[in-house]
């Protein structure tokens with residue numbers, strides 16, 4: 152039986168990048184997917200497809216794409232300063248885990264790839280011009296109909312004692328991923344999530360406090376409370 156206290160789960164569902172190779176029963180994966188599809192989606196379209204990759208050869212291919220994408224990520228990191236809210240020790244631990252996953256993505260017993268079909272409005276030619284302009288501006292919202300499901304996956308994994316992490320850099324080589332997974336033209340990937348039992352333990356999620364990131368009524372007016 153999974154642990155069920157929602158807040159305990161949320162507060163301890165930090166990214167896990169070091170995973171054991173022990174198999175994850177299909178029954179548990181099915182329950183995780185069933186939690187995923189409880190998420191909301193725009194117009195309740197549920198235009199998602201979740202590819203569960205267990206085949207070792209396919210995992211290896213996806214792992215190789217992730218490894219290649221990591222070279223690009225490291226170039227991005229090289230030009231970026233360490234975020235000020237993370238101390239040097241924590242940052243080194245974080246980078247250690249991140250680089251471990253670069254080499255081991257394909258070793259996770261399950262790789263889950265949440266995908267989404269293009270919005271029902273994409274390519275619609277019979278829309279009035281003012282509507283077309285408005286929805287073009289909303290293109291940045293593309294992932295909003297899949298990431299709630301991704302978060303449910305993260306929480307459900309935690310509830311079953313499994314580790315996972317939301318990763319996205321495979322998208323630097325989306326075309327290769329599409330070919331590996333035989334995706335049809337209208338389906339896009341939004342994450343690559345390794346799933347497995349953790350090598351270590353789940354740990355408390357640390358974040359900037361609420362009053363540093365929330366405002367009352369308008370920007371700049373700090374929310375006055377903290378936990």
Ligand SMILES: Cc1cc2nc3c(=O)[nH]c(=O)nc-3n(C[C@H](O)[C@H](O)[C@H](O)COP(=O)(O)O)c2cc1C
Pocket residue numbers: 164165166167168249252316317318319320321356357
């Ligand atoms: C949009 C998005 C993309 C991410 N991409 C990656 C990634 O490509 N590789 C990775 O190791 N972690 C990735 N992460 C995980 C973040 O690094 C992680 O959520 C963050 O450092 C907080 O860590 P914690 O959950 O352990 O507290 C991503 C997270 C998000 C939300």
